[in-house]
């Protein structure tokens with residue numbers, strides 16, 4: 494019964510010694526993910542966002558976590574991932590400290606809410622630049638470092654933070670998020686393309702699709718939609734997302750446990766997306 498003999502089960506979800514880069518890591522979902530990577534054993538986690546002070550503060554918080562491995566640390570690497578120059582700058586900062594990267598979280602994102610009739614061209618472009626073009630630039634520029642230690646048995650990982658707004662219709666009306674929803678649909682499909690392109694180079698590419706998680710980005714929309722308590726009650730699981738929900742999926746996708754998952758998009762929304770599609774007619 495060879496099937497019962499799992500190879501080194503205790504290490505299945507371990508990230509012992511891994512080197513990771515997290516864009517948008519200074520707060521919100523990216524900070525939860527970075528914390529998970531470090532607590533699962535990563536040795537270096539690079540925290541990137543535009544504001545240096547925010548990256549420094551996030552690193553100070555992460556480095557003060559009580560259960561890190563000896564020598565493990567978060568390193569502040571401020572950069573703008575919306576531009577190619579910014580991505581190249583980020584790569585140069587990371588390359589000063591390591592000759593390889595095992596895990597890349599393309600998490601930085603932006604949104605814009607405005608009615609259809611007045612939805613500005615500039616806002617649409619800004620959202621696309623960071624959420625799609627920036628993600629492509631980031632993965633392409635980091636591919637050589639990701640390939641350095643990648644192997645069939647232990648592939649390097651890319652995880653894109655997309656959204657359920659890229660699977661279903663986003664917010665419509667006064668605070669319409671047309672560009673955002675389109676950008677998340679685009680980046681999900683980019684992820685599938687890159688999964689097939691980069692798989693043979695030993696790199697998996699997967700996406701996560703969070704539903705509502707309270708954060709600086711979502712708080713305005715959350716209030717407009719009725720607030721945390723009401724939206725939580727409306728969710729099939731009777732709550733909104735929290736840090737541990739991101740942490741669990743990120744560790745799964747980036748550890749040995751997730752090494753054969755490639756081109757996937759994992760919803761983390763308590764099932765709310767499918768509730769929207771609930772049929773009124775019961776058969």
Ligand SMILES: NC(=O)c1ccc[n+]([C@@H]2O[C@H](COP(=O)([O-])OP(=O)(O)OC[C@H]3O[C@@H](n4cnc5c(N)ncnc54)[C@H](OP(=O)(O)O)[C@@H]3O)[C@@H](O)[C@H]2O)c1
Nearest residue numbers: 517519521522542543544574601602656705706708710711
């Ligand atoms: N919260 C939700 O409900 C939810 C749901 C689905 C998907 N998401 C996705 O999750 C990701 C993180 O969002 P969040 O909710 O955690 O938002 P957040 O708290 O506002 O965090 C956004 C992060 O991205 C950074 N950032 C923004 N523009 C950047 C740029 N041009 N270059 C580099 N970093 C930049 C921000 O720092 P700086 O301001 O210092 O640059 C910050 O660290 C996004 O991709 C978002 O679309 C969120």
